[in-house]
Amino acid sequence: MIVRVVAFARLRELLGFDRRELTLGDGADLEQAWTALAQAAPAIEPLRGSTRFARNGRLVDAGERLQDGDELALLPPVGGG
């Protein structure tokens, strides 16, 4: 399956993209998506603990399963206002 990954702020910079498609095995969860991204960009590893995930615009746990066509957002600690 193919998901769209969107990344922000420091994660965006370390990953080198703000959005891209990612191919994963069927039934993969968010943790597996993170692992796949961290293999390509090990610099994001230390940020795992502070990163929150959203699936199709909703905050979810890393154990949430993805489906083909999902948007996976990688959200560092916020700094708005």
Place this chain on the structure above:
Amino acid sequence: MIVRVVAFARLRELLGFDRRELTLGDGADLEQAWTALAQAAPAIEPLRGSTRFARNGRLVDAGERLQDGDELALLPPVGGG
């Protein structure tokens, strides 16, 4: 001596002026000024308890003595904002 009296809101309406000169005996205090005004306009009597006085822009007690040329302001309960 002559003082300038300025009146606001309900007091202004009951007195029939927003400013006028008032002649008082030398050494008169604010209470005496009020009494002189109330003789001419008895309708203000019931408002005595809720009225505050200012002499030359400063809130003062009714026992404060007036001097020639003073401004005496009669201030009903406020309603700004």
Place this chain on the structure above:
Amino acid sequence: MNRFYVDSAPIDPASVEALVRASAYGAVATFSGIVRERADDGRPVTGLSYEAHADMATAEFERIATEAIERFGDCEIAIAHRIGELRVGETAVVVAVGAVHRSRALDACRYAIDQLKARAPIWKREAYADGTSEWRENCAHDEAAP
């Protein structure tokens, strides 16, 4: 321009805010009091008429601002109050506070409008749709800061 004033001309909140913006400040809190279509008891209102002891009112605004700075710390405060005849929807008062951080700006803004309503020598006559009108006092307990 003077940061504390009473005026019969319409008040533009943005012009009051502009008096407290500064490059050292990250926060501006503004309160605008507006003539609304109903009195507290529900009667339809057609407008308000305000009058003030202008010199005493502006002096009181300045004292309130000084107190707010003593309580909450350095900030810049501007207060403008309209007098004369106002229709529903018009702005009667604007309090604007600029400060380094938001908490101070919001605290000082609330303090200033609460104190203004309790203390400033300003009076309000409310005109109703049935043709009557009444002088309205602010209650001492009326929404005082918690």
Place this chain on the structure above:
Amino acid sequence: MNRFYVDSAPIDPASVEALVRASAYGAVATFSGIVRERADDGRPVTGLSYEAHADMATAEFERIATEAIERFGDCEIAIAHRIGELRVGETAVVVAVGAVHRSRALDACRYAIDQLKARAPIWKREAYADGTSEWRENCAHDEAAP
């Protein structure tokens, strides 16, 4: 016009306030967050760069507004946040609240800006006069409402 938005165009606080004015409301409280010339640690700042997950941010603004109404009672809330490059003095965020009375408007305004800073998916890079820049997080304890 939508009352919750993220936009790269400059924000006019008056236009956000206009979204919450209504003839039933006697109070509008507005908070504006502005780029200031110094970071919290005192370093001179030349500008900020904001980015956002726009859809999630506007949805979060709306949730925050719904919560504020549940907590403080009926009011109208508008929230606008700038993204892109901002210079010192430019407005980054505006929260405006219209309500019948001032206490509710001020309470809801403070709640909304506090929650926005804690929760909205928006990020800020601070650029310094020495040419460096850093992503800045809002601390969880940073000026939380008392």
